[in-house]
Amino acid sequence: MQQNLITAQLVKSEADTSSLWQPGLSKTWSEITVKGPSHSYTFNHKGEQLFGGPVEDLYPSNLDAKENAPYTTSEGGHHFKNTADAVVERVWYTSGGRGIRVSEETPLFIESNDERLVLSAKNELPYPTSNPLVSSRITMVVEENVKKAWIAMNANLKKISPPEISVRKAMISTWVAFKRDITQQKVIDFAKTIKSKQLDIGIIGVDDGWETCYGSQIFDKTKFPDPKAMV
Known part of the structure; x- marks a missing residue:
């Protein structure tokens, strides 16, 4: 497989990926790393x-139109073009x-429709906004079919096993x-109740309401003053 590693210092807002993502460039793997002002990739x-x-509940993904949606967990789904709703892999x-x-x-925002996917890197809310320069890294593969593309994309990923307790309990x-x-405190009391009833639970998942805002992945200190105390 042909491999391309590209590092760019951007002086414009558009990162050129067209030559690396053309149909027919079978068996190519490319990675482009960019640092500069806010920029976007168009596919x-x-x-x-x-x-x-x-x-989302729309499938395939090109049916789900988005406009400048931060790629963070939010609410609204396909009913709103500026939210990404539940988020999985990038x-x-x-x-x-x-x-x-x-x-x-990468502080990622997405725009999508039936013809193109635009991935933008911007230091704007809900991401940190203090740094004027934005860093991004995009990996692209072109293969004969989608199965081979998936295999090529995941070949170099580090294999991470879940904690044993998550599959045994x-x-x-x-x-x-x-x-x-x-x-x-509610989580701690919940755990004590579970233990008192002798339920064999391995993990308690804190579902919602713990972040400073959707997608920040930062505990709200007014609700969770010492998150490590729950472990």
Whole structure:
């Protein structure tokens, strides 16, 4: 497989990926790392179905139109064009065998429609806004079909095994009992109740209401003053 590693210092707002993501460039793997002002990558997929991206009830993904949606957990789903709703991996595939993965550290916004996917890197809310320069890393594969694209995209990923307790014991979520009305003390009391009833639970999942805002992945200190105390 042909491999291309590209590092760019941007002076404009558009990162050129067109030559690396053309249909027919079979067996190519490319990674482009960019640092500069806010910038975007445009991937045209007209005539192909798009899979991946946010978890929605529209399928394939090209039916879910988005406009400048931060790629963070939010509410609204396909009813709102500026939210991504539930979020899974930052990876997309086309029915023709092309794939894209965006690094986790990229402050990602997406625009999508039936013809193209635009991935933008911007230091804007809900991401940190203090740094004027934006870093992004995009991995692209072009293969003969979508199965081979998936295999090529995941070949170099580090294999991570889940904690053994997560597969040997049951998990319970705080959502059923508390919805968004959750605090650290409620989680601790919930755990004590479970233990008192001798339920063999391995993990308690804090579902919602713990972040400073959707997608920040930062505990709200007014609700969770010492998150490590729950472990």
